[in-house]
Amino acid sequence: MRPHGLATSVVDAIGNTPLVQLKNILPHVGLPPTTRLFAKLDNLNPGGSKKDRVAKQIVLDGYESGELVAGQPIVELTSGNTGTGLAIVSAALNHEFIAVMSAGNSIERARQMRALGAEVVLVPQAPGNVDGQVSGKDLELVREVTESLTQERNCFRADQFRLKGSWRAHYNSTGPEIWEATGGDIGTFVDFVGSGGTLIGCGKYFKEVKKGFKCYAVEPLGNEVLKRGSGGKLGVGKGGHRIQGGGYEMTFDELELFKDVDVGELVDGFISISDKEAVDAARLLAKKEGIFGGFSAGANLSAAAKVIMEGKVEGEEGVAFMVCDNGLKYLSTDLYL
Ligand SMILES: Cc1ncc(COP(=O)(O)O)c(C=O)c1O
CATH class of the missing domain: 3.40.50.1100 (Rossmann fold)
Structure with missing residues (x-):
């Protein structure tokens, strides 16, 4: 408990x-x-x-490896939950957080992250895809946007699909x-x-x-x-x-x-x-x-x-x-x- x-x-x-x-x-x-x-x-x-746990572990691992330093912006692509976790951990530990998510996910998620101080970038779904149903193609589009933001703003990429903290x-x-x-x-x-x-x-x-x-x-x-x-x-x-x-x-x-x-x-x-x-x-x-x-x-x-x-x-x-x-x-x- x-x-x-x-x-x-x-x-x-x-x-x-x-x-x-x-x-x-x-x-x-x-x-x-x-x-x-x-x-x-x-x-x-x-x-x-449950993604709060992942956010916390990834950020702590980032400090430990030196890939994340105090004050550095954090970016991640997210269906919302990892983003919310990262927004919370970032707010508490004084990092800017940029969340990149598909417009196909429920809007509550984006609002919650914004409320927690995050910048939310919504990526339109692939043509023909249905709101509320995020496909592999949609995720690919979100990944492209995240990668370019990471470069442009020298962010720590809290990559839930790649980092062992996940x-x-x-x-x-x-x-x-x-x-x-x-x-x-x-x-x-x-x-x-x-x-x-x-x-x-x-x-x-x-x-x-x-x-x-x-x-x-x-x-x-x-x-x-x-x-x-x-x-x-x-x-x-x-x-x-x-x-x-x-x-x-x-x-x-x-x-x-x-x-x-x-x-x-x-x-x-x-x-x-x-x-x-x-x-x-x-x-x-x-x-x-x-x-x-x-x-x-x-x-x-x-x-x-x-x-x-x-x-x-x-x-x-x-x-x-x-x-x-x-x-x-x-x-x-x-x-x-
Ligand atoms: C609501 C929800 N269920 C299930 C999962 C899948 O969990 P995992 O990424 O650990 O496989 C996620 C991951 O984002 C999620 O947000």
Whole structure:
């Protein structure tokens, strides 16, 4: 649980989020009452997402390596959550922060970052792409803008897709917190993949502390690029989906963070989740447990239920998933009508 003492800055309030054992929701997702299902409430971080941890780790790593110096501007491309985390950490540690994001992401994210003192650069979506559905092509456009800004303004690029802080944050904090909260009585972790930082960091930690621990990568149904790619055949995504924060149609080879791990050892399987399954599960989580998450929390919950129902979990071994961000970030969408 979070420390109640005096923090020297809001940076100290990042992490140590509660892990909640779900009860009410079990019959609604077809699970027996004995199921041990745990939700990690990273929606309760200061910026409302797990990416606060990544922002903090990347900035601290930057100081340590000397690549980031006092007062230097920080830039990053973001679907909003890493940007919010970076805006918070930058404000607290006296850096200017420039966030580059696709115009396809929800507007709350841009407003929150601006409120936190960030400069937000919105990049228009690729022609024909749909608002609220950020594709690989959209992300490519955002990357180009970010790269030129980094050069022009001599910024530190807090690259969540490349820097090890992205997974080290979860290896150092999220994984150990989940492990300690359950007293090590847990055997499965499912996670919707964006940069892969959470799956790698938590998965690597869990597999080190427990032999036979199982990790599943969650992907949008019809867009199973990781699953098809790791079968030797490069997958071709069908394009849009609504689960913001991941499902970027990138293979393990294209997702740089996975270069730090043996994917075959880390990932035990893949779970596909439709937009509807993610939305229904997010709504249930809110209504039945009072836990207000985003689309990806719904995708993770739905994937956890599938893994259990498909008999992939031994006995009553615990299953954990992340509530990656806060439902408040989606009030302009139809996630919660
Ligand atoms: C809401 C949300 N869910 C899931 C993810 C994916 O997490 P990761 O990048 O650790 O794979 C992100 C990443 O930005 C996110 O913002």
